[in-house]
Structure formats: structure tokens, C-alpha cells
Amino acid sequence: MKRNTWQREAVREALDDTEGFISAQALHSTLHASGSPIGLATVYRALGDLASNGEADSLQSPDGEALYRACSTTGHHHHLICRNCGLTVEIAADEVEAWAKAVAAEHGFTGAAHVVDVFGLCANCTLLQAAGDTAKLAAAQKP
Amino acid sequence: MKRNTWQREAVREALDDTEGFISAQALHSTLHASGSPIGLATVYRALGDLASNGEADSLQSPDGEALYRACSTTGHHHHLICRNCGLTVEIAADEVEAWAKAVAAEHGFTGAAHVVDVFGLCANCTLLQAAGDTAKLAAAQKP
DNA sequence: GTGGTTTTGACAATCATTATCAATAAGCCT
DNA sequence: AGGCTTATTGATAATGATTGTCAAAACCAC
Numbered sequence: 001m002k003r004n005t006w007q008r009e010a011v012r013e014a015l016d017d018t019e020g021f022i023s024a025q026a027l028h029s030t031l032h033a034s035g036s037p038i039g040l041a042t043v044y045r046a047l048g049d050l051a052s053n054g055e056a057d058s059l060q061s062p063d064g065e066a067l068y069r070a071c072s073t074t075g076h077h078h079h080l081i082c083r084n085c086g087l088t089v090e091i092a093a094d095e096v097e098a099w100a101k102a103v104a105a106e107h108g109f110t111g112a113a114h115v116v117d118v119f120g121l122c123a124n125c126t127l128l129q130a131a132g133d134t135a136k137l138a139a140a141q142k143p
Numbered sequence: 144m145k146r147n148t149w150q151r152e153a154v155r156e157a158l159d160d161t162e163g164f165i166s167a168q169a170l171h172s173t174l175h176a177s178g179s180p181i182g183l184a185t186v187y188r189a190l191g192d193l194a195s196n197g198e199a200d201s202l203q204s205p206d207g208e209a210l211y212r213a214c215s216t217t218g219h220h221h222h223l224i225c226r227n228c229g230l231t232v233e234i235a236a237d238e239v240e241a242w243a244k245a246v247a248a249e250h251g252f253t254g255a256a257h258v259v260d261v262f263g264l265c266a267n268c269t270l271l272q273a274a275g276d277t278a279k280l281a282a283a284q285k286p
Numbered sequence: 287g288t289g290g291t292t293t294t295g296a297c298a299a300t301c302a303t304t305a306t307c308a309a310t311a312a313g314c315c316t
Numbered sequence: 317a318g319g320c321t322t323a324t325t326g327a328t329a330a331t332g333a334t335t336g337t338c339a340a341a342a343c344c345a346c
Contacts, residue, residue: 001291001292001343001344001345002292003291003292003293003342003343003344004343004344005293005294005342005343007293008293023333024333024334025332025333025334037295038294039294039295039296040295040334041294041295041296041297041335041336042293044333044334044335045294045335060203060204060207061203063303064207064209064302064303064332064333065332065333066334080246080247080252089250091250095238095242096239096242096259099238099239100261103223103234104223104261107223107232107234107266108265108266109223109261109266110266116239116257116259118243118246118247118252118257122250122252123250123251123252123253144312144313144314144322145323146311146312146313146322146323146324147312147313148311148312148323148325150324150325151324166302167302167303168301168302168303180326181325181326182325182326182327183303183326183327184303184304184305184326184327185324185325185326187302187303188304188324188325207301207302207333207334208301208302209302209303
């Protein structure tokens with residue numbers, strides 16, 4: 001049986017209050033900072049549950065941490081992430097959704113999950129990095 | 144100064160010989176199995192270097208491992224990976240390719256790279272796991 | 287309230303990855 | 317070739333995130 005505990009609620013709310021993605025560790029710290037004596041293991045469990053229920057999205061940060069994010073619906077979507085400033089845009093991916101299913105089925109695969117994330121430079125960072133690249137190129141030329 | 148060592152070459156070749164993605168640990172095991180006395184730390188360093196040089200792509204597997212693949216190839220393609228037996232099928236992804244570019248452009252993003260990989264159970268493992276699940280369910284019933 | 291069972295949480299265990307640092311060997315110079 | 321400098325290696329320790337453990341506490345049905 002599934003029981004309702006204030007801990008699970010606390011995690012859900014903390015996640016809702018968070019803009020963008022947050023790691024389990026960071027969420028635990030946030031909760032502690034708010035005076036909640038919740039345990040670290042419990043945060044991991046709650047996040048895992050939320051993710052399985054489709055109430056949260058999870059992705060792996062470039063340095064191997066698992067990041068979570070509140071996800072209003074059970075709907076499935078993907079992300080467009082700026083590799084410089086971390087700006088994240090949700091993108092509907094019906095096409096890709098269908099494509100992934102089709103491809104999986106075509107090869108006899110079942111239970112297809114997919115990792116579809118697009119990394120790039122947002123408009124702002126594109127401008128910023130244009131300057132940076134120039135500098136980097138100059139440095140690269142130096143033997 | 145950048146020195147040429149047989150270890151670095153060994154890692155590069157092992158990665159080239161590998162179809163699809165492989166973890167640092169797995170690559171180290173493979174090398175050891177081939178009789179190479181290369182150290183684990185060295186494999187990590189070599190893979191990191193290859194990744195920074197753009198000679199290898201890296202992505203995070205769903206369970207937090209870093210996966211690498213040789214990347215200097217002309218064609219760009221994606222993978223359909225069996226999460227049970229590791230079977231990897233290369234898939235052409237022109238549709239997704241175009242979609243990723245379009246979506247990125249639509250949001251003002253440039254230099255769009257994308258991680259598009261589909262995980263699932265291959266036909267074989269689907270059957271195997273059907274049996275396994277049955278057993279697991281039976282076990283779960285037993286109090 | 288009481289009972290049965292889930293859930294919690296402190297801590298240990300695990301796993302991938304990174305840092306350490308003495309020993310080795312690559313590449314330059316003569 | 318021989319010597320020298322220093323990048324590189326590799327065994328191991330350290331780190332850090334995540335998961336397992338298990339007794340104690342909390343929750344829900346009755």
C-alpha cells in the first residue's frame with residue numbers, strides 16, 4: 001500500500017518550487033536549509049518514486065549527477081539545453097516520439113525508452129562565445 | 144609537450160574497434176582481456192583527452208556511467224541499445240537530424256549537438272524477461 | 287486505540303571517477 | 317648513442333553520488 005507521508009510531500013513541493021533541474025543532493029540541502037530534518041536516503045527514494053510515476057523528469061548532468069525536475073503532466077517531453085548558461089527549454093517531441101517507437105518496433109525492440117536531448121548555444125551565449133572562440137583560436141595558433 | 148605513448152594509441156584503437164558506446168570501465172576490461180597491462184586511470188585520462196579533442200563523443204548512460212564512442216567517422220548516426228544484453232543497432236536518423244536542427248534554430252540556438260539514443264529490450268531479451276517477470280511476480284506474491 | 291506493514295533515516299557499502307605521487311619512459315639536445 | 321628534462325603512467329587512496337540495511341517510528345484500516 002502507498003502511504004502519504006509529509007516527507008514525500010515535502011520533496012514534491014520542493015521540486016515544484018524549483019525552477020529548472022536540481023540534483024538530489026541539492027534538493028536535500030535545500031530541504032535541510034528550510035528546517036526539514038528529512039533524510040538523504042528518503043529524498044533519493046522520493047525522487048525515484050516521482051520519476052517512476054511520471055511526476056518528475058530526470059536526466060544526467062554532464063558530470064554524472066542525476067538531475068530532477070517537476071513535470072506537471074504525465075506527458076513526455078524533451079529538452080533543449082544551452083551548454084553554456086544552462087538555459088533549458090522544454091520541447092514537444094511528438095515526431096521524435098513516434099519515430100523512436102517506430103524504429104524500436106522495426107528492430108523487434110520493446111519497452112523503448114529514449115534519450116533525446118539537444119544541446120546547443122542559446123542566442124545570448126552564441127554572441128558571447130563568438131568572442132570567446134576568437135580568443136581561443138588565437139591561442140590555438142600559438143605553437 | 145604532448146607525447147605519443149602506446150597506451151594512448153591502444154585506447155584510441157580499442158575505441159575505434161568498438162561498435163557503439165562503451166564505458167571507460169568496459170574499455171579497460173577489454174584492453175586487459177587483450178593482454179594489455181594498461182592502467183585504469185590511464186584509460187580514463189586517454190578517453191578524457193579524446194573527448195576534449197573532439198575525437199570521441201561522450202554521453203551519460205541512464206545509470207550514471209560515462210559512455211564513449213569513436214566519433215571521427217563521416218556519417219552521423221544513432222543507436223538502439225538493448226538495455227539487457229547490450230546489443231546495439233545502428234539507426235539512420237535523418238528525420239531526427241532535421242528535427243533537432245529545426246528545433247534548435249526555432250529557439251535561436253546554434254551549434255546544436257544532440258543526444259538521441261533509444262534504449263529498449265531486443266526481441267530475444269523481451270522473451271527472456273517475460274519469463275523473468277513472471278518468476279519475479281510469483282516471488283512477489285510469496286509473503 | 288491497536289495491529290500490521292510501510293516508510294523512514296543514520297550509517298555502511300558500492301560504484302564510477304579523480305587525485306596523488308613515486309617511478310618510468312618519450313622526446314630533445316649534444 | 318647517451319643524458320637530461322619532464323610528461324605520462326599506474327597502483328592506490330580519496331572523493332562523491334547513489335543504493336542497501338535494518339531497527340525504530342509513522343501511517344492507515346479496523
